[in-house]
Amino acid sequence: MPPIDVAQALAIVVAWGVNFVVIKWGVAGVPPLLLGALRFALVALPAVFIVKRPPLPWRYLALYGLTVGVGQFGCLFSAIKLGMPAGLASVVLQSQAFxxxxxARFFLNERWQRSQLAGLALALGGLALIGIGKGGNMTALGFGLTIAAATSWAASNVVVRAIGRDGYKVAPLGLVIWSSLIPPIPFLLLSWWLEGGERILLALRDFNLQSLFAVAYLAVVASMFGYGLWSRLLTRHAAAKVAPFSLLVPVVGLLASHLLLGESLTPGQLAGSGLLLAGLAVSVFGGRALSMAARVGRA
Known part of the structure; x- marks a missing residue:
């Protein structure tokens, strides 16, 4: 990759890693479900009048919007509000890969590679260490909701794969923007039900610069800038060259949370995070390493 493209990939990594700190700041002043509604409303409008709608049936846009929007970010925002450290959330969320x-095995009948199974075993061990770890202000509810967010992200990945299997070719940015029309209404209904009209009105009345920055960052920087630039890189380079940069997101998330929020991990959480990230690396790079070893053995 040319240096300019490497710089852009690293800029995305920083934007997505810092995203977890910004979520922490956002839910400090805005209830998490209301924050989700505001985020996706700002992503969708006015961008839907600029970016062409993907050639997809609305059912796919709805499924993607509900899984990646209401499911992933509803659970993630709530998890951080309810005691999940932002840096640790950036690590645990990566379990979405597994x-x-x-x-995909259950719904799409996709086969697993040996490297993916090895990575899955490491990641499960890491999640177990994090889950049973004490300290670091992590709550069981926050951890459980982060796992639910990762599962919802995984469900959205399966939706994207199903779209590809049905023969649709969709630009990622268009999918992100048009699917963002779906989450605001469910988010507002859930917010009214679970957070209450009084909290909504109070948050809107006391909406300050920190809340405005959080909503703008989540919508413009993390979503539109991040996904837009990411999709551009994917059109210029093979996915195998671009995707590994995402392994750096939790590293930035941990560092940013330590520097900006003063968070730190317990020894058990640190060991679990290391195992989970090692599992992710094995899953991403293990298949190629095995293929190279096999070629060397035949030479």
């Missing part, structure tokens, strides 16, 4: 394997 939940994707499980869901």
């Amino acid at each position: 939940f994707t394997l499980l869901l």
Whole structure:
């Protein structure tokens, strides 16, 4: 990859890693489900008048919007509000890669590679260490909701794969923007039901610069800038060259959370995070390593 494209990939990594700190700031002043509604409303409008709608049936846009929007971010925002450290959330959320394997095997009958199974075993061990770890202000509810967010992200990945299997070719940015029309209404209904009209009105009345920054960052920087630039890189380079950069997101998330929020991990959480990230690396790079070893053995 040319240096300019590497720089852009690293800029995306920083934007997505810092995203978890911004979520923490956002839910401090805005209830998490209301924050979700505001985020996706700002992503969709006015962008839907600029970006062409993907050539997809509305059922796919709805499924993607509900899984990646209401499911992933509703659970993630609520998890961080209810005691999940932002840095640790950036690590645990990466378990989506392994939940994707499980869901794709069940719904799409995709086969697993040996490297993916090895990575899954490491990741499950890491999640177990994090889940049973004490300290670091992590709550069981926050951890459980982060796992639910990762599962919802995995479900959205399966939706995207199903779209491809049905023969649709969709630009990622168009999918992100048009599917963002779906989450605001469910988010608002859930917010009214679970967070209450009084909290909604109070949050809107006391909406401050920190809340405005959080909503703008989540919508413009993390979503539109991040996904837009990511999709551009994917059109210029093979996915195998671009995707590994995502492994750096939790590293940035941990570092940013430590520097900006003063968070730190317990020894058990640190070991679990290391195992989970090692599993992710094995899953991403293991297949190529095995192929190279086989070629060397035949030479």
